[in-house]
Every structure is written in structure tokens, then in C-alpha cells.
Amino acid sequence: MDPMTGTAFVIATTLKILVFFVLLLVFVALSTYFERKVAGFIQDRSGPNRVGPLGLLQVMADGLKFILKEEVEPGGANKKFFFLAPVLGLVPATVLFAVMPFASPAPTRWGLMEMIVADVPVGFLYVLAIASLGVYGIVMAGWASNSKYSFLGGLRGSAQMVSYEVALGMSLVPVLMLVGNVQMPEIVSAQQNFATGPAAYGAWFFLPLMLTAFVFLVAGLAETGRVPFDLAEAEGELVGGFHTEYSSMKFGMFFLGEYAHLITTAALITVFFLGGWDIPFWQGDNIRVLADGTVIGEPTWWKTLLTFGSFAVKTLILVLFFMWLRWTIPRFRYDQLMDLGWKVFIPIMMVYIMILGLAMYLLDEAGIPVGWQYSGALIVLNLIMMVTLIWGLDRGMIVKGATSRTRRRAGGIRGRMTPTAPSEVD
Amino acid sequence: MPGSVKIVVRPESSASYVRAITKGLGITLKHLLEPNKATQQYPDEKWDLSPRLRGTHRMATHEDGRAKCVGCGLCPTVCPVNCIKLIPAEDENGERYAAVYEIDEFRCIFCGFCQEVCPVEAIHLGVHYENAEYSRERWIYDLERLTELDHPFTALWDPFDPASE
Numbered sequence: 001m002d003p004m005t006g007t008a009f010v011i012a013t014t015l016k017i018l019v020f021f022v023l024l025l026v027f028v029a030l031s032t033y034f035e036r037k038v039a040g041f042i043q044d045r046s047g048p049n050r051v052g053p054l055g056l057l058q059v060m061a062d063g064l065k066f067i068l069k070e071e072v073e074p075g076g077a078n079k080k081f082f083f084l085a086p087v088l089g090l091v092p093a094t095v096l097f098a099v100m101p102f103a104s105p106a107p108t109r110w111g112l113m114e115m116i117v118a119d120v121p122v123g124f125l126y127v128l129a130i131a132s133l134g135v136y137g138i139v140m141a142g143w144a145s146n147s148k149y150s151f152l153g154g155l156r157g158s159a160q161m162v163s164y165e166v167a168l169g170m171s172l173v174p175v176l177m178l179v180g181n182v183q184m185p186e187i188v189s190a191q192q193n194f195a196t197g198p199a200a201y202g203a204w205f206f207l208p209l210m211l212t213a214f215v216f217l218v219a220g221l222a223e224t225g226r227v228p229f230d231l232a233e234a235e236g237e238l239v240g241g242f243h244t245e246y247s248s249m250k251f252g253m254f255f256l257g258e259y260a261h262l263i264t265t266a267a268l269i270t271v272f273f274l275g276g277w278d279i280p281f282w283q284g285d286n287i288r289v290l291a292d293g294t295v296i297g298e299p300t301w302w303k304t305l306l307t308f309g310s311f312a313v314k315t316l317i318l319v320l321f322f323m324w325l326r327w328t329i330p331r332f333r334y335d336q337l338m339d340l341g342w343k344v345f346i347p348i349m350m351v352y353i354m355i356l357g358l359a360m361y362l363l364d365e366a367g368i369p370v371g372w373q374y375s376g377a378l379i380v381l382n383l384i385m386m387v388t389l390i391w392g393l394d395r396g397m398i399v400k401g402a403t404s405r406t407r408r409r410a411g412g413i414r415g416r417m418t419p420t421a422p423s424e425v426d
Numbered sequence: 427m428p429g430s431v432k433i434v435v436r437p438e439s440s441a442s443y444v445r446a447i448t449k450g451l452g453i454t455l456k457h458l459l460e461p462n463k464a465t466q467q468y469p470d471e472k473w474d475l476s477p478r479l480r481g482t483h484r485m486a487t488h489e490d491g492r493a494k495c496v497g498c499g500l501c502p503t504v505c506p507v508n509c510i511k512l513i514p515a516e517d518e519n520g521e522r523y524a525a526v527y528e529i530d531e532f533r534c535i536f537c538g539f540c541q542e543v544c545p546v547e548a549i550h551l552g553v554h555y556e557n558a559e560y561s562r563e564r565w566i567y568d569l570e571r572l573t574e575l576d577h578p579f580t581a582l583w584d585p586f587d588p589a590s591e
Contacts, residue, residue, distance in 0.1 A: 042454045046465045328454040329447060394444040 008110035016117050017098075024097055028259045029059045031319055035259070038323040066252035074146055074245045081144035086246065086253035089137030092130050093260035099126050100267050101185045103277045103308035104287045105299045112295060115277075115304060116185060123182030127268060128169050131223060134261060135161035138225070138232055138242045141254070145245035153241025156334065157225065157232030163341035164222040164229075170349035171216040174209050174356050175272055188276030189288040194296060199370040204275040208378035210386045211352055213273040215345050220265040221322060222341070225258065228329040231337055266318035267311075274314050277307035285310075352385070475553050477581040480536040483529050484552040484579060485572035493573050494548035495524040501540035501549055509533035510540060524569060531557060532565040542582065551580040 004012055033048065033056065040047025048055035073082065103115040120126050135158055142154015176182060179190040180199060194200035206213040222229040233241035240246075243254045270276060279285045285307050287297035332340070359381055368374050466473075486494045497514025509532075515525035540549050554577035559565055 038458065040465075041458045041460075041463075044457055044460060044464045046463045046467075049467075324451065324454060324458070328450045390444055394442045 004108070004111040004113055008108075012108070012110075012113050013117065016115070020097060020102065020117060021094065024094060024260065024263065025256075027263055028256055029063070031259045031263060032062065032255070033059050034320065035323050035326075038320065039327050042324070042327045063252070066249045066255075069248035071248040071250065072245070076146040077245065078144040078146070081140045082245075083250075085137050085141035085144060086250045086257070087137075088140060089134070089257035090253045090260060092133040092137075093257055093264050096127060096130050096264045097267070099123065099184050100271060101188050101276055102311055103304045104285055104297075105289060105295070106301055106304040107299050112289065112299060114185065114289065115308070119183060119185060121183065123184050124172055124175075124187070124272075125182055128165075128172070131168070131264075132161065132165050134223070134257075137254070137257065141246065142232075142242040145242075147245050149239045149244045150242050153232045153234065153238050153244070156234070156238075157242055160222060160225070160229065160231055160337060160341075163338060164219045164345075167215060167219040167341055167345035167349060168223060170346065170353070171212045171219060172272065173349070173353050174212045175205060177353070177356060177360065178205065178209070184271055184276075185289070188271060188278060189286075191275040192278050192286045192288075193283055194286060194288065201370060201375045202372045203375040203379070204273065204278070204280075206273040208375045208382060209273065209356075210379070210382040211348070211389060213269070214386070214389075215349060216272065217269060218340075219345060220269060221325070222337075224261040224265050224322070226262065226322065227326040228332050229337065230331060231334055234331065236331070262319060262322055263315065266315045266322065269318055270311060270314040274318075277311040279307060279310045348389070355381070355385070475555075477553060477578070478583065479553045479555070480538045480551040480580050481554040482531060482552050482557050482575065482577065483534070483540075483567065483572055484550050484554075484575045484577065485527070485569065486548050486550060486579070487573050491573070493524065493527070493569055494546050495527060495569075496546050496548070497522045497524045497527075498545060500543045500545065504539045504543045506537060506539065507533050507535055527569040527572065529567045529572065530565060531567055532562060538580065538582075541580065552577040553580055554578075 036058070037047035037055075039045075048058040051057040051061045073079070098117040099120055101114075101116040101119075105115060106113045138157035138161070139154045142150045142152070142157065145151070175187060178199070178201060179187050181187070181190075190200055191202075191204050192200055193202040201208060225232055230241075233243070235241070238244070243251055246254060277285075285297075285303055287295070287299050287303070289295050356378075359378065363374055363377055368377065488494060497512060499512055499514060502508070502510040502512045509530040511526060511528040511530075512524055513526040514522055516522050536551060538551050541551050544550075549572075552575065554575070557565075
């Protein structure tokens with residue numbers, strides 16, 4: 001079956017944009033509800049349960065509250081940028097969804113419909129470019145508010161985003177090395193099992209690229225600006241950080257933006273490392289469209305729906321995982337955050353890329369075809385590196401916990417310390 | 427003399443990020459799956475109140491519905507915040523009664539002295555606390571309202587039975 005062309009393509013794309021945009025906004029709204037439920041459950045409360053069945057209409061109530069609240073604009077704020085900032089906080093996160101492959105291609109009367117809004121040839125480079133735009137909302141909000149707390153929040157936000165952007169970009173290099181292509185549908189296909197066509201590794205990349213997946217997870221979490229990386233917000237120190245001066249729906253847009261970012265990050269991890277819309281242990285969904293238009297596999301409507309379900313479930317599980325993390329871990333100290341970004345992730349990824357390159361070269365030289373053996377070798381290699389990394393982290397060789405300072409002060413006696421008597425000081 | 431500084435010594439094993447995070451995640455997961463939540467669904471599910479809770483006042487009545495108050499004036503005298511307004515009167519049989527009896531519940535500190543001092547056990551505090559109103563005027567309870575309330579009386583503390591056994 002041929003891919004769609006002409007008017008059918010335009011209409012199909014418009015429909016896809018509408019459906020996926022609405023779906024994304026619904027999921028964003030629902031995730032605010034889930035967040036409050038998870039927060040409640042973790043703290044032995046029951047979460048919102050008053051408005052509507054199980055409190056589901058809480059989302060509506062929140063939205064109504066945001067709209068009805070008084071909008072305060074601080075004196076001395078730069079009006080133009082003050083208005084623009086919340087928009088810039090929300091838009092990049094939603095626009096990112098344009099290149100996300102949602103499901104397997106669906107056959108229609110007018111040709112094969114690929115379930116992706118825009119299969120741009122630059123693929124995840126677009127993701128990196130747009131994701132880094134998200135910081136402009138924070139910086140602009142911090143700068144335009146004319147408030148020192150907002151300003152500090154904006155500064156922190158920009159520094160953090162810039163640091164983790166590097167780690168994020170570098171953690172996608174190994175994916176690029178394996179797939180040899182930046183297009184998102186190709187990345188999904190490469191994680192499936194194909195006998196013919198370009199490289200397919202038959203394993204979700206979180207296994208053969210375990211360490212990368214870990215770095216991407218943490219850096220992606222840092223990109224969303226959520227706890228433990230919410231330095232830009234830091235309500236304990238900076239009132240509300242960059243959105244201190246925002247009220248009513250303008251704050252609401254930042255709020256929605258945060259959750260849109262969360263879902264987008266989860267979806268990105270799903271596509272890059274959890275096989276996208278691939279259903280595990282089932283070969284029936286292995287459908288791919290090659291560059292010349294040939295279709296491998298048998299696309300059907302029910303497979304499209306099933307694979308979309310798979311994608312949604314994976315994304316939701318990741319979103320819940322992020323929420324679980326948020327209500328467990330306290331905020332990083334600023335220097336620890338910077339250390340983790342610059343001194344840990346970037347060197348680790350550099351070394352990792354070199355090791356991976358060497359391993360791939362050796363595997364190619366040994367004549368092992370791309371497939372499960374190839375992936376298996378990479379999985380073993382990654383397991384070794386992951387265990388080493390965790391061991392190093394555990395021993396405080398990479399980032400250190402708070403004890404190291406007290407130990408240094410007391411002369412480095414392990415586990416025991418005799419506090420100096422007041423008379424002995426001076 | 428300067429105070430000594432207490433230095434909390436943590437062994438390095440407990441300062442490991444990896445262990446701390448895994449342990450923390452375990453704890454939160456346990457609470458996430460905990461079926462018995464601490465939340466009480468308040469308006470649906472109410473507290474078991476102590477019989478000695480000192481809440482909204484109530485006036486005791488005779489069988490025919492008259493308030494028991496004899497207008498002796500002890501409660502406005504003993505009231506530490508002056509929240510009771512009492513104007514006594516005398517009927518044709520020479521019996522005293524309260525012509526005006528108002529308690530400002532907004533001002534009341536619910537000390538319970540009025541109940542303790544009342545010689546005819548007319549004014550009582552009650553086991554009741556939900557007295558939100560839309561206007562301040564509604565917080566001044568007159569005699570009619572005080573007699574109409576029907577929550578249980580507060581039990582006074584008995585010095586011979588201090589633990590209420």
C-alpha cells in the first residue's frame with residue numbers, strides 16, 4: 001500500500017494534529033489530577049475526591065479557579081515579555097509532540113497513514129532544538145517580572161537547562177550510533193525485530209544502552225524542571241522562583257507547561273529507549289515503511305489501536321514514575337546539581353560514546369550481524385558499566401553526600417568523631 | 427561560655443545517594459500502596475466527641491418548655507470575657523426569669539465557668555462545634571435559640587472521679 005499523497009495527506013495531517021493536540025491537553029489535565037492523587041497516596045491522604053466521581057472533575061474546578069482569579073501585574077514589569085513568558089513555557093512542550101510516532105501505520109482507502117504528525121527528516125534534532133526553547137519561558141518570566149526572586153529563579157533555570165541540555169544531547173548520540181538515522185519512526189523500528197531492511201536490534205534500547213537511558217532519564221527530568229531539579233522554582237528559597245509574580249491563568253499556563261513537559265519527556269524516553277509503540281514479545285506489530293515506500297509487515301486498524309495503547313501505557317507508567325520520584329526525593333543543592341550535570345554526566349557520556357564506538361567496531365569486525373547476538377553483547381557490556389557506575393556512586397566517588405564535609409573538618413576519622421571541647425578552641 | 431556544637435556523624439554508607447534514593451523510593455511505594463489512609467472524610471464521617479467537650483451553649487428547659495434560668499446574674503458576673511448579656515425580670519407569681527439572655531459565641535472562650543456557676547443548672551455548654559455562620563449577628567445566640575438547640579450537654583468534671591470512670 002502506498003503512503004498518502006495530495007489532499008488526503010493534508011486532511012489526514014490536520015485530523016492528526018487536532019486529535020493528538022486534544023489528547024495531549026486531556027492527558028496534561030489528567031496528569032495534574034494524578035499528581036495530586038499520587039502525592040496524597042504517598043502521604044497517606046486520599047487526594048482530591050470531592051468534585052465529581054473519584055474527584056475527577058477537580059481538573060475542571062482548577063481550570064475554572066485559574067480563569068476566575070484576579071490577574072496581578074507587578075509594577076515595573078516588562079509588559080510584553082511578562083505576557084509572552086507563559087506562552088513560551090507551554091508551547092514548546094506541546095509542539096514537541098509533532099514528531100512523536102504514536103502508533104503503527106494505519107491503512108486507509110487513500111493510502112497508508114503514518115501515525116506521526118510530521119515525520120521531519122531532521123528527527124530528534126528537532127526535539128533537541130525545540131526542547132531547549134522551553135527555557136526561554138523561564139528566563140523571560142524571571143527577567144520581565146521585575147522581582148529579585150523571579151530573577152534568581154530565571155538565572156538558575158537557564159543555567160540548569162543549559163547544563164543538562166548538553167547531557168541530554170550527548171545521551172542521544174549512542175542511539176544515533178546504533179540506528180544510523182535521526183528519524184523517529186526509524187528509531188522505533190530499530191528496536192523491533194526485522195529480518196530485512198535497515199538495522200533492527202530486536203531489543204528496546206534501554207537494555208543495550210542502559211547507561212544512556214539512565215542519563216537521559218535524569219537529564220530529561222532536569223529538563224522538565226521538577227523536583228528534585230526544581231531549582232528554578234524552589235519555593236522554599238525563592239518564594240515561587242520564576243513564577244513568583246504570576247497569578248490566575250498566566251500561572252495556570254506555567255502549570256500546564258510543566259505537565260506538558262513531563263508528558264513530553266516521558267514520551268521521548270518511550271520512543272528512544274522503550275521501543276515507542278512496540279508491543280513486547282509479539283512480532284505481529286513489526287510494521288515499517290522504508291524510505292522508498294515499501295511496507296514491511298501487515299498494517300491493520302486494530303494493530304494501530306493496540307500499538308497506540310502500548311505507547312500510552314508506557315508513557316503513563318513513566319509519568320507515574322516521575323511523580324513517585326518527585327514525592328520521594330528532596331531538591332538538590334545548587335552546586336550538587338551543577339556537579340552532576342558537568343562533572344558526572346558529560347564525562348560519563350563522552351567515555352561511554354568512545355567505549356560504545358569501540359565495541360561496535362569490534363562486533364562488526366567479528367562479523368556478528370545486527371540482531372539479538374549483537375544486542376546481547378551490548379547488554380552485557382552495559383550491565384558491566386552500569387554496575388561500575390552504581391558502585392562508584394554508592395562509594396561517593398562521583399558525587400558525594402553531606403558527610404564528607406564534616407569528616408574533613410574533624411580530621412577524617414571514619415565513623416567516629418570527638419567534638420572539640422570549647423576550651424580547646426583557640 | 428560558648429555552647430558546644432553537636433556534630434551529627436553519619437557513616438558514609440548512609441550518605442550514599444544510591445542507597446538513600448532506593449530506600450526512599452521503597453518507603454514512598456509502601457505508603458502509596460497503603461490502603462488505610464489517614465484522611466477522615468469529615469462531613470460524611472465525624473469525630474467521636476468527648477462528653478466533656480466544651481462547645482456551643484445550650485439552655486436547659488422545664489417540661490413545659492420554659493427556660494430554667496432564674497436570672498440570678500451569676501453567669502455574666504463570672505464570665506471572664508463578658509459575653510453574656512442578662513436582663514432579669516419577675517413575673518406575677520414573683521418568680522424571676524431572664525427577660526433578655528444573649529450569649530455572644532464569637533466572644534466566648536468556652537471556659538465553662540457559666541455552667542459551673544449556675545445554681546439551677548440552666549445554662550450548659552454542649553458537645554457541639556459546627557457553628558459557622560454567614561454574618562456576625564448570627565453568632566449572638568438569644569434565649570429562644572439557646573433553648574431550641576438539642577445537642578448533648580457537656581459533662582462537668584467530677585473531682586471524685588477525675589478520669590470519668
